[in-house]
Amino acid sequence: MHEWAIAEAISREVEANLEKARIRRVKVILGELQNIDLDVLKQYLEMMLRDVAPNVEIDYETEEAVFKCRRCGYTWTLADSSLSEEEREAIHFVPEAVRAYVKCPKCSSPDFEVLRGRGVRLIFEVE
Amino acid sequence: MHEWAIAEAISREVEANLEKARIRRVKVILGELQNIDLDVLKQYLEMMLRDVAPNVEIDYETEEAVFKCRRCGYTWTLADSSLSEEEREAIHFVPEAVRAYVKCPKCSSPDFEVLRGRGVRLIFEVE
Amino acid sequence: MKIYEKDPRISRIKRELSDRRVILVTGAKGGVGKTVISALLGLALSERGKKVLLVDADVTDPNLHVIIGVDPEKVKPGEAKGIEPLTLTDRIGYIGLAPYTMNRPTPLRGPEAVDAVRELLGALDYNGYEYIIIDTPPGLDDVLMDLIHLTGDHALVIVVSTPSRMSQDSTRRFMALLKDLNVENVVNVVNDVIGIGRSGRDSFNVPHDALLEEALGSIKRLKNTEAYNAIVRLAEAVDP
Amino acid sequence: MKIYEKDPRISRIKRELSDRRVILVTGAKGGVGKTVISALLGLALSERGKKVLLVDADVTDPNLHVIIGVDPEKVKPGEAKGIEPLTLTDRIGYIGLAPYTMNRPTPLRGPEAVDAVRELLGALDYNGYEYIIIDTPPGLDDVLMDLIHLTGDHALVIVVSTPSRMSQDSTRRFMALLKDLNVENVVNVVNDVIGIGRSGRDSFNVPHDALLEEALGSIKRLKNTEAYNAIVRLAEAVDP
Ligand SMILES: Nc1ncnc2c1ncn2[C@@H]1O[C@H](COP(=O)(O)OP(=O)(O)O)[C@@H](O)[C@H]1O
Ligand SMILES: Nc1ncnc2c1ncn2[C@@H]1O[C@H](COP(=O)(O)OP(=O)(O)O)[C@@H](O)[C@H]1O
Ligand SMILES: [Mg+2]
Ligand SMILES: [Mg+2]
Ligand SMILES: [Mg+2]
Ligand SMILES: [Mg+2]
Numbered sequence: 001m002h003e004w005a006i007a008e009a010i011s012r013e014v015e016a017n018l019e020k021a022r023i024r025r026v027k028v029i030l031g032e033l034q035n036i037d038l039d040v041l042k043q044y045l046e047m048m049l050r051d052v053a054p055n056v057e058i059d060y061e062t063e064e065a066v067f068k069c070r071r072c073g074y075t076w077t078l079a080d081s082s083l084s085e086e087e088r089e090a091i092h093f094v095p096e097a098v099r100a101y102v103k104c105p106k107c108s109s110p111d112f113e114v115l116r117g118r119g120v121r122l123i124f125e126v127e
Numbered sequence: 128m129h130e131w132a133i134a135e136a137i138s139r140e141v142e143a144n145l146e147k148a149r150i151r152r153v154k155v156i157l158g159e160l161q162n163i164d165l166d167v168l169k170q171y172l173e174m175m176l177r178d179v180a181p182n183v184e185i186d187y188e189t190e191e192a193v194f195k196c197r198r199c200g201y202t203w204t205l206a207d208s209s210l211s212e213e214e215r216e217a218i219h220f221v222p223e224a225v226r227a228y229v230k231c232p233k234c235s236s237p238d239f240e241v242l243r244g245r246g247v248r249l250i251f252e253v254e
Numbered sequence: 255m256k257i258y259e260k261d262p263r264i265s266r267i268k269r270e271l272s273d274r275r276v277i278l279v280t281g282a283k284g285g286v287g288k289t290v291i292s293a294l295l296g297l298a299l300s301e302r303g304k305k306v307l308l309v310d311a312d313v314t315d316p317n318l319h320v321i322i323g324v325d326p327e328k329v330k331p332g333e334a335k336g337i338e339p340l341t342l343t344d345r346i347g348y349i350g351l352a353p354y355t356m357n358r359p360t361p362l363r364g365p366e367a368v369d370a371v372r373e374l375l376g377a378l379d380y381n382g383y384e385y386i387i388i389d390t391p392p393g394l395d396d397v398l399m400d401l402i403h404l405t406g407d408h409a410l411v412i413v414v415s416t417p418s419r420m421s422q423d424s425t426r427r428f429m430a431l432l433k434d435l436n437v438e439n440v441v442n443v444v445n446d447v448i449g450i451g452r453s454g455r456d457s458f459n460v461p462h463d464a465l466l467e468e469a470l471g472s473i474k475r476l477k478n479t480e481a482y483n484a485i486v487r488l489a490e491a492v493d494p
Numbered sequence: 495m496k497i498y499e500k501d502p503r504i505s506r507i508k509r510e511l512s513d514r515r516v517i518l519v520t521g522a523k524g525g526v527g528k529t530v531i532s533a534l535l536g537l538a539l540s541e542r543g544k545k546v547l548l549v550d551a552d553v554t555d556p557n558l559h560v561i562i563g564v565d566p567e568k569v570k571p572g573e574a575k576g577i578e579p580l581t582l583t584d585r586i587g588y589i590g591l592a593p594y595t596m597n598r599p600t601p602l603r604g605p606e607a608v609d610a611v612r613e614l615l616g617a618l619d620y621n622g623y624e625y626i627i628i629d630t631p632p633g634l635d636d637v638l639m640d641l642i643h644l645t646g647d648h649a650l651v652i653v654v655s656t657p658s659r660m661s662q663d664s665t666r667r668f669m670a671l672l673k674d675l676n677v678e679n680v681v682n683v684v685n686d687v688i689g690i691g692r693s694g695r696d697s698f699n700v701p702h703d704a705l706l707e708e709a710l711g712s713i714k715r716l717k718n719t720e721a722y723n724a725i726v727r728l729a730e731a732v733d734p
């Protein structure tokens with residue numbers, strides 16, 4: 001699993017923002033498509049931020065994946081799509097790969113929006 | 128001026144929506160970049176909608192153009208950009224042409240967002 | 255009470271285009287000859303007496319005008335009951351973004367390129383055109399997807415490729431995509447831009463034409479090329 | 495109190511790429527040889543002892559793997575301290591979207607293509623790579639603009655064109671755009687894909703190579719082509 005690189009990216013971003021503002025809290029939103037191991041990520045990130053940002057509170061939140069077809073407007077979730085282990089694995093690397101494996105259940109279009117639950121997003125709360 | 132085609136497009140869209148819902152009001156928002164002659168548009172549109180949608184109320188609203196640079200983040204307006212008659216004329220046909228004539232005043236980038244004031248938008252209010 | 259936003263261009267575009275024969279000239283890759291074939295097919299159909307509109311939908315890199323000899327810095331687009339196409343002959347019209355940008359660089363992100371194409375098609379004066387030939391950007395992108403959503407149920411989609419493995423690999427994926435999008439009316443054209451010498455089986459073939467470059471910019475000279483002769487046969491199939 | 499959202503990939507990408515030599519292989523048009531030149535330049539630099547990572551950023555039509563002989567349906571990408579590039583030799587790595595899509599059609603709108611490229615670059619294990627060669631999509635698009643914003647202040651931007659008027663007209667606009675974006679480190683490569691026989695003045699020239707097609711897919715055969723010989727000279731200029 002590549003949680004280490006993802007943790008490093010988050011930690012670099014927190015560091016870069018600390019130079020500009022007093023950060024109180026960072027909410028780390030983990031999209032379902034990226035399928036991150038929360039415990040592993042937490043462990044790495046806490047280690048990395050211990051020295052850099054000891055006073056920043058980190059919250060974690062997971063977000064379900066929801067799709068909306070650009071062709072017919074239908075809305076569905078990842079749970080509605082049956083994917084093999086191998087396909088889930090490929091998508092966890094690059095969530096955009098989902099369009100190679102999932103199609104609109106109504107009209108078969110692979111041109112759909114990922115409304116929620118793609119990858120990692122950070123919400124900063126600063127003073 | 129091509130107000131006739133724009134009025135026809137709006138009228139067709141109102142017509143298409145009337146088939147699906149009871150429309151009470153349509154707000155026609157006119158972006159500054161498209162530089163539409165409001166009186167001319169009104170005249171055509173009222174004529175076209177008289178039979179098709181006699182009970183729909185139409186409001187008009189103009190919207191100032193605001194830009195935001197994708198490179199440096201700077202925000203500015205059309206009034207801050209000096210354009211020739213010929214350039215304004217070209218942009219009124221296809222608002223996206225603005226990127227050929229306007230650049231970010233801070234960093235010269237032509238890669239900017241049009242936050243507001245592009246072209247015609249319709250807001251439907253249905254029962 | 256419910257409030258929602260609508261794009262006023264869609265209904266008019268769909269209505270106008272469903273009344274005419276629409277040809278999307280596409281390709282999985284760039285440089286396979288989409289723009290050349292759009293222009294030549296337009297010429298060939300006009301020779302068959304049809305009134306043809308050439309639409310350059312490759313809005314971030316428009317160059318259809320180079321082939322047909324239009325200088326976008328010199329033409330002044332007209333407007334009356336809508337945006338008026340430039341008339342090259344009494345049977346060929348042209349419309350694109352280049353005349354409005356005076357041929358300057360115009361970066362557009364995907365959704366913005368879609369907006370530009372919808373604007374051209376949405377405010378156009380379609381007066382009398384029987385064929386609308388739309389030259390698209392290379393590969394899969396926002397504009398192509400939008401055009402397929404707008405016209406894919408009735409348009410003829412021409413898929414241009416070269417005999418190179420690079421192009422054929424891309425084309426296989428592209429054809430699978432068109433199938434997922436329920437596009438049924440598809441013609442393959444294999445155009446030998448590079449001079450590889452191979453040709454495709456279930457497809458129209460356009461030979462490598464060493465004299466094409468010199469003919470660019472002149473409708474008269476284009477009609478004397480080997481490439482044009484091949485496209486005349488495509489026009490016969492399209493417009494029997 | 496203020497609340498705002500941030501993309502966690504940007505800082506890491508900028509930091510990792512600013513430490514390495516980044517080469518963006520671009521072109522105003524498709525089919526001018528961007529992908530071929532990316533691959534050959536990677537081979538030539540690796541022959542000079544450099545550790546080179548080839549990045550296929552043409553995510554909606556990836557085909558760099560065809561040139562270097564990687565079958566995306568067979569390789570299984572690894573991960574440890576990050577996404578691990580596939581190693582072709584001990585000095586050449588490859589990364590792209592194709593291994594994750596099993597080479598199936600994958601339409602991505604512009605902002606989604608940007609997301610895919612940021613993901614690859616943001617989660618990558620950059621371990622030891624000195625040169626990062628990024629093959630970009632044809633023309634101006636969301637991915638190219640994003641890569642220029644991320645690396646344009648230090649990357650070398652190679653602008654590939656052909657001698658055709660179609661390509662030169664597009665390239666003039668493209669060069670003007672790079673100037674507006676304050677990109678200073680630019681090299682022009684004129685690649686005679688079509689066999690027109692002209693060459694450019696202030697540029698590296700790559701001749702038409704009738705044997706290139708047969709060499710695709712084999713690093714060994716590629717190194718025996720005329721096109722490769724021309725790119726070896728480009729590599730000498732890039733890595734003096
Ligand atoms: N059959 C052909 N023989 C020789 N050159 C060709 C042929 N078809 C196209 N070309 C040339 O190939 C280049 C790419 O063609 P173009 O129409 O611009 O492709 P696209 O629109 O797919 O990017 C142009 O320089 C064009 O003149
Ligand atoms: N110098 C050359 N001589 C002959 N064919 C070439 C040459 N350079 C590229 N090609 C061929 O031209 C086509 C387009 O090249 P490619 O690298 O895919 O272009 P791009 O990445 O710009 O779309 C491919 O089939 C490739 O094999
Ligand atoms: Mg073209
Ligand atoms: Mg593209
Ligand atoms: Mg390429
Ligand atoms: Mg594009």
Ligand code: NI
Binds near residue numbers: 001002003092573
């Ligand atoms: Ni992982």
Ligand code: NI
Binds near residue numbers: 130219333
């Ligand atoms: Ni007008």
Ligand SMILES: [Zn+2]
Binds near residue numbers: 069070074104105107
């Ligand atoms: Zn659907």
Ligand SMILES: [Zn+2]
Binds near residue numbers: 196199232234236
């Ligand atoms: Zn700026």
